[in-house]
Amino acid sequence: MMALLLRDLRLAFRAGGGFGLGLAFFLLVAVLVPLGVGPEPATLAKIAPGILWVGALLACLLSLDRIFALDFEDGSLDLLATSPIPLEGVVAVKAFAHWLVTGLPLTVAAPVLGVLLNLAGQGYLWLVVSLAAGTPALSVIGAFGAALTVGVKRGGLLVSLLVLPLYVPTLIFGAEVVKRGATGAEVQVPLLLLAGITAGAVAFLPFAAAAALRVNLR
């Protein structure tokens, strides 16, 4: 399993691997929104939590179809399915690799981009906490969507359509944590719900995704 994780990370960091794609998209959103909305600090501060979370979510979405499609095309997925690693483990490892390459850099970069959007001072901590708690769910749910569409050529659009509704609760609670944190309100309830979604997704979806892969490999 470690070997699979290291290989996925190595592939992501080599040429054409897609590392930085999500991060660059996130940066573009955070830079372009103030230009589009106008420079009033009060307006920006108000929309900052939502924009940052939507940007992070869409950045995650960009690289989802690569999770399994590349391995399916070159036959690695067939070989992994006949290897000693259970498919559930393959899914979990690949989702974790996706998070390390996408979700983690987004979480780290978010405070810097928060400055561009004039996020209130007390919101930065909660921005990082909510992204750290929420982005693993984005990767695991995305891996499930990617597993469902693995045999489909150019399945990116289909993955987006399948996964977006499943992303909605994460987005709502994630943005709510930041919004409340920025105004100094109580964040416990949305944060717990966000963490609950992540825990549930991480616990159940690898099994669902592995079942979907088995059907698609036939």
Added chain:
Amino acid sequence: MVPQDFHGVFSRGMAWDRAGAMDLVVDTLAVARGGLTVLEGVSFTLAPGQALVLRGPNGVGKTTLLRTLAGLQPAVSGTISVPPESLTYAAHADGLKAVLTVEENLQFWAAIHGVGGVADAMAQMNLSDLRARRAANLSAGQKRRLGLARLLVTGRAIWVLDEPTVSLDAASVALFAGVVRAHLAGGGMVLIATHIDLGLDEAQVLDLTPFKARVAALSDGFDEAFA
């Protein structure tokens, strides 16, 4: 449809109770492609040290049979019994990553299967000189040799090979035949679907044409892309 629990045979170790527990035993197997049964009544037994060459025209179901044996798709009916974790599959796609070097590709599969022998596998498939070259820069034949070298780092006894010699030159075919022979001599088993003569005179040959399912016979040439 007879439900068939492929993994059940593995996990409960039922195959171990019988004589010849190490054998690959296929009994009246029927396999389907795209919901249509293509082969039925296929039975054979492969013992350690034996090779079986599957023959048959395009579309007869060689790949479908091999994928079923590899556990990638369920059988329509019949049983397959193999020792647990003993089978590895090599198909048209080699499962290589273009941005990884020859050595990294093999190291990955060796680590997945928890065995070593990467240097030995490269030497056997004549890849040692290419070890630091990225798979993207290999020729089709070199890629194939790398794909076949992967078999050596799986540590599995039963090799299920689908057209292993595509794009190999005569010298590489002979090299591979030697590797297969060495594997057989070490108690391995090899199942090959191929149209060309590998020069494995000791191998048994099974022509799949008589096992063609009747429905498939009516729609001859239904979908040759999956041959």
